[in-house]
Amino acid sequence: MIKEDTQSTKTGSGPDLQRKAAMALLAQATAPEIAAFWAGWGDKPEVETLRGPETGLVMLRGRIGGAGAPFNLGEATVTRATVRLGNGAVGHAYALGRHREKVRLAAVFDALWQQPECREAVEEVVLAPIADRLERNRTLKHAETAATKVDFFTMVRGDD
Amino acid sequence: MYVAVKGGEAAIRNAHKLLADRRRGDRDVAPIQLDQIVEQMSLAVDRVMAEGSLYDPELAALAIKQARGDLIEAIFLVRAYRTTLPRFGYTKALETAQMQIERRISATFKDLPGGQLLGPTFDYTHRLLDPELAEDAPIEAPDQREEPEVFTPRVTDILGHDGMIEEDGELPEGAVAGDLTREPLTFPLERDLRLQALARGDEGFLLGLAYSTQRGYARSHPFVGEIRIGEVEIELDVAELDFPLTLGTIRVTECQMVNQFKGSAKQPPQFTRGYGLVFGQSERKAMSMSLCDRALRARELGEDITATAQDEEFVISHSDNVQSTGFVEHLKLPHYVDFQAELDLIRRMRAEHEHNRLAGVETKEAAE
Incomplete structure (x- = not known):
């Protein structure tokens, strides 16, 4: 198993949650989107690929009745990659689908995000646009679904 | 030879x-x-x-x-x-209560938190062919409505509080969800394995069985408690990190079927439930699955097993269309040798039959 870099957090608290959020956004980047971010990234570090990018399966689980005991619902394709930057920082990425280059770049940005001197740039240039797009989609879908909400009304009765 | x-x-x-x-x-x-x-x-x-x-x-x-x-x-x-890919692991169970909803309806409650959201449905269309679709006519953008995003609880959670409806299904303490892609099925099954099989089962087969339960074979008086369609997040625990990773979102359809139950020696009268969960937007399949799930719980609920839809071994053994098509379609592959053997057998049987017939005639004649 790959040794985690020392600055990676092992506490399960705030920094973990921040990195979890960052990695969630990277997983949901589109392949062209993340390729464009990488193309525009100045001062590219040396990148060594430690694992993958490789595609495999995860078994997705549901719950009986919605919230009961887990059961195995079916599988999904997942691609993962682990990279090491020139300065030794290690980045991981996992995402649904089979976009290998996307996931490799996501691992690079995960490694960069862990560098205090790069984090702000990653958040501004990479994560914020992904988050904006996801939020716009979410709001749009919500509004479109809300327009199909049934408004019940009582017919006026003519018996008074 | x-x-x-x-x-x-x-x-x-x-x-x-x-x-x-x-x-x-x-x-x-x-x-x-x-x-x-x-x-x-x-x-x-x-x-x-x-x-x-x-x-x-x-x-x-x-x-x-x-x-x-x-x-x-x-x-x-x-x-x-x-079968060509390695398995990275099992995800955390997806949380349908946290779904970003694209459609959500209930046939049992008119007013529920979050409301009835029709979404992109074929329901209420007139099923008239639309000649305009044959052309490339521009499609209008859908309408939008400003609504605050509220938590949309599952209908069964709303009903569950006063014991009128049974709780979500549980497995015995310490049980690990079975995986039919790893272990061959042995009957009888627990509900987790049945649900896995039903989730990948043939829509047409399950639809027919579901329909049979409505027509009186294993009648269970069903109502659609809720159908919801939308996207849910997938999370995976991985060895190299201390927190579950979000892998992205998938679309699923969930159906909560609510069924009358007159009670048994073990349980008071209450509503029981059948559950359906299917990849993608697939309401017919999710409904069929939930009806079959409920019918297949006959043994657990102490009901008489009288109908095909309640026969676990029959339903689950024949619900997989890849298995079914494999065995049915293999019949068209060359069976020349098998058939030659059967042909010989039939010839011998016929000869014997003829011999016995003639012998019979002779004995009959002799008797006369």
Whole structure:
């Protein structure tokens, strides 16, 4: 198993949650989107690929009745990659689908995000646009679904 | 004596070449692109993902294209593909209560938190063919409505508080969810394995069985407590990190069927439930699954097992369309030797039959 870099957090608290959020956004980047971010990234570090990018399966689980005991619902394709930057920082990425280059770049940005001197740039240039797009989609879908909400009304009765 | 023969190599090669040609069809017609299948044949893609038991829209689209639109063949292709990949692990159970909802209806409660959201449904259409779709007419953007985003609880959670309805299904303490892709099935099954089999089961087969329960075979007085369709997040624990990773989102359809139950020695009268959860937007399948799930709980609920839909071994053994098609379709492969043997057998039996008949006539004559 790959040794985690020392600055990676092992506490399960705030920094973990921040990195979890960052990695969630990277997983949901589109392949062209993340390729464009990488193309525009100045001062590219040396990148060594430690694992993958490789595609495999995860078994997705549901719950009986919605919230009961887990059961195995079916599988999904997942691609993962682990990279090491020139300065030794290690980045991981996992995402649904089979976009290998996307996931490799996501691992690079995960490694960069862990560098205090790069984090702000990653958040501004990479994560914020992904988050904006996801939020716009979410709001749009919500509004479109809300327009199909049934408004019940009582017919006026003519018996008074 | 067994004589191995071979042949037909050239015929097979040419048949596959012909297949490729017929698949492509008239070269003056533009070839269909995978993104067109994903976007415009999305419910076919969903069915292939659900019954192929593999969530990957582009792969399902490729399978549909390769199978010339034969969805069971496409499902077969997807199942074969998955055997080539390593398994990275089991995800955390997805939380349908946290779904970003695209459709949510209840046939049991009119007013519920979050409301009745029709979403992109065929319901209430007149099922009249639309000639305009044959042309490339522009499609209007959907309407939008400003609504605060509220938590939309599952209907069964709302009903559950006063014991009028049974709780979500639990397995015995310490039980690990069975996985039929890892272990061969042995009957009787627990509900977790049945649900896994039903989730990948053939829509048509389950639909027919579900219909049979409504027509009086294992009657269970069902109501749709809730159907919801939308996207849920997938999380995975991995060895190299201390927190679960979000892998992205998938679309699922969930059906909570609510059924009357007159009670038994063990349980008071209450509503029981059948559960359906299916990849993609697949309401008919989710409803059929929940009806079959409920019927198959007969043993657990102490009901008489009188109908096919309650017969676990029958239903689960025949619900997988890849298995079914494999065994049915293998009949068309050469059985020359088997048939020759049967032919010999029939000849011998006929000779014996004739011999006995003549012998019978003789004895009869002798007796007279």
